[in-house]
Amino acid sequence: MLGTTQGFLRAIGEARLITPLRSEGGHRRYSRYQLRIAARARELVDQGTPIEAACRIIILEDQLEEAQRINAEYRSAAESSAPPSSA
Template sequence: MTRRTRRGRRTTDGQTEPQGLARLDDQDFPALTMGQAAELLGVQPAFLRSLDAAGVLIPGRSGGGHRRYSRNQLELVARMRALLDEGLTLEAAVRVTGLEDELGRARTRIAELEAEASEQAGE
C-alpha cells in the first residue's frame, strides 16, 4: 500500500517517490510531446494534428498550449494508423476502434460476473 506525503508518494518499503514519477505509471497522463509521440509511432506530426482537428483524439495541453499525449492515446493512434493503412476511412477506423473498445469492456464485465457467480456457487 502506498500513501501520499508532501514531497511525493510513500511506497510500501518506506521510500518516498517524487510526485511527478508517480504520474508516469498513469496510462492516461499526457507525458509525451507531439514530436516524441510521432517519433515513437513512426508517423508525421501532421497526422497527430489531423486526428486532433477531426476530434478523434484530444491531447492534453502544456502550460504553453503544446499538445501532450498519454500512452493510451498512443495506443489508439497506432490502432488507427494500422486501420487507415488497411484502406479504411477515418470514420470507419474511428467506428472500428470504438467497437473494439466496447467489446473489450464487455468481455471484462462478463469475466467479473462469471467470477462472482463462481464465488456465490462455492458458498
C-alpha cells in the same frame, strides 16, 4: 515516435478518438494509451480504411473489450457465490 504526421493526430483528435492534454505552451501531450490508440488507427488507415471508419472500429473494439471484461467479472462473482454441487 509513431511515424505519423501532426495532421493525422489532429484528424483523429477531431474525430474524438483521442483528446490530448495541453502543456502550458499549448503543445499536445499524449498518454501511452492514446499513443497505442493512434498506432491502431494508423494501422487501419494504412490498410485502406477511411479515418472516420478506423476511429469507429477502434471505439467499438474498446467497447467490446470493456464489455467482455465486465462479463468475466460477473461470471467470476457468480461462480464464487454459487453453492457447492454435491457429487
